[in-house]
Amino acid sequence: MKGLVHIYCGDGKGKTSAALGLAVRAAGRGLRVLIVRFLKNDDSGEVPVLGGIPGITVLPCVRSFGFVSRMSEEEKQEAAAWFDSLFSDACDRAVREDYDVLVCDELVGACSLGMVDETAVLDFLRNRPEKLEVVLTGRGPSQKLLEMADYVSEITMRKHPYTAGVAARRGIEY
Helix, strand or coil, X not given: CXXXXXXXXXXXXCHHHHXXXXXXXXXXXCCCEEXXXXXXXXXXXXXXXXXXXXXXEECCCCCCCCCHHHXXXXXXXXXXXXXXXXHHHHHHHHHHCCCCEEEEECHHHHHHCCCCCHHHHHHHHHHCCCCCEEEEEXXXXXXXXXXXXXXXXXXXXXXXXXXXXXXXXXXXXX
């Protein structure tokens, strides 16, 4: 069976939850899942739970750089080099260890912020093993990433307790 490329994007909450739901379902069917996270740290509630599910491997966030908007140019370069290497290592491992699903959480955002080389991502997606399903999450996917995907789901914020003005600007009433 051919593995597909999924993108969960948009300004709403739930992109990671959707990707992790897919990962849990895949593991429940006996598939092997590798999860790698970008622009995050290990202080997230799902990390210890996912690590306990047979068939799921979560790569640890060994380094945390904070918000890109607060980084100096030197810190951005250091972070970009780190995240490029993380992406490369995760792809190598997914292929070498014959995983069925690779979830790259916040990779779309990392690409849009210049923290991961999008050309490398596109090259990997084009040349990955045929059976490898790949899930990407994050805000602001480029047109090239959207064209590469088989599935694109956009999660839109409709209501948020701290940003009601966003909904109003969109003409949404609630």
